[in-house]
Amino acid sequence: MKREERKRGEKTVKRSTFVSVFVIIIVILAMMNGCAQTTKEPDKPAILNVKIDVKSPIALQKKTEIACIVTYGKEKVTNADEVKFEIWKQGNGQHEMLQAKHKGNGKYAVEKIFTEPGTYSIVAHVTAHNMHNMPKTDVVVGQPSEQAESGEHHEDHDDSLTVNLHEHIYEAGKPAELAARITHDGKPLVNVSVHFEIWKENAEKHEFIDAHENANGEYSATATFKEKGTYFVKVHVESKQLHEHKVEQVTVR
Numbered sequence: 459m460k461r462e463e464r465k466r467g468e469k470t471v472k473r474s475t476f477v478s479v480f481v482i483i484i485v486i487l488a489m490m491n492g493c494a495q496t497t498k499e500p501d502k503p504a505i506l507n508v509k510i511d512v513k514s515p516i517a518l519q520k521k522t523e524i525a526c527i528v529t530y531g532k533e534k535v536t537n538a539d540e541v542k543f544e545i546w547k548q549g550n551g552q553h554e555m556l557q558a559k560h561k562g563n564g565k566y567a568v569e570k571i572f573t574e575p576g577t578y579s580i581v582a583h584v585t586a587h588n589m590h591n592m593p594k595t596d597v598v599v600g601q602p603s604e605q606a607e608s609g610e611h612h613e614d615h616d617d618s619l620t621v622n623l624h625e626h627i628y629e630a631g632k633p634a635e636l637a638a639r640i641t642h643d644g645k646p647l648v649n650v651s652v653h654f655e656i657w658k659e660n661a662e663k664h665e666f667i668d669a670h671e672n673a674n675g676e677y678s679a680t681a682t683f684k685e686k687g688t689y690f691v692k693v694h695v696e697s698k699q700l701h702e703h704k705v706e707q708v709t710v711r
Contacts, residue, residue: 646675
């Protein structure tokens with residue numbers, strides 16, 4: 459009897475030991491899984507991107523399509539909350555706002571007939587995915603002869619010149635480095651005068667900051683965005699032979 463009781467006791471001890479080890483393994487696995495979940499970096503939010511699509515120069519007295527392609531991350535936006543085009547002739551305070559329609563595959567467009575030659579500014583106001591983006595571009599309407607007849611004058615833009623602003627998201631109240639790479643015919647453009655023109659959306663006050671050249675074709679300056687919101691940065695590039703600019707939209711958080 460004592461031998462059988464001893465065997466039963468040994469089996470009970472072995473069973474309880476096995477159960478204890480099994481429970482410990484489960485707890486360790488759960489802790490490892492929890493650590494993996496807590497250390498996993500959160501996915502970065504997608505950015506609402508808007509690219510204006512319009513040809514320049516634009517012919518007078520003809521229907522012209524003004525369009526933009528809207529993407530959210532890598533996906534085309536087909537259900538934007540609102541897409542409008544704000545159009546005005548430079549030197550004229552009258553602005554026209556046109557409601558765009560979705561044409562498919564993330565393309566939103568309007569049709570307009572321009573009746574006067576000149577240089578026009580176009581801003582696409584796009585709201586989607588609880589974000590707002592409003593890029594701006596300038597276009598020329600009419601041929602040079604039509605510009606001359608109307609007394610209009612515009613600068614010839616050099617298509618071989620590219621201006622790329624490195625960053626588009628900044629923090630409010632903190633010094634921010636505005637940096638741009640400028641190339642001409644695919645080569646760094648050196649020894650030119652560069653300055654940044656900065657203004658907040660719907661604000662009349664513009665700030666001008668001179669940039670310095672860091673390396674071949676790399677220019678930078680330090681600025682502080684005082685408030686959160688949408689800002690515009692116009693990069694001016696000047697030399698004896700050219701005066702070009704490019705407007706970029708940035709977000710201040």
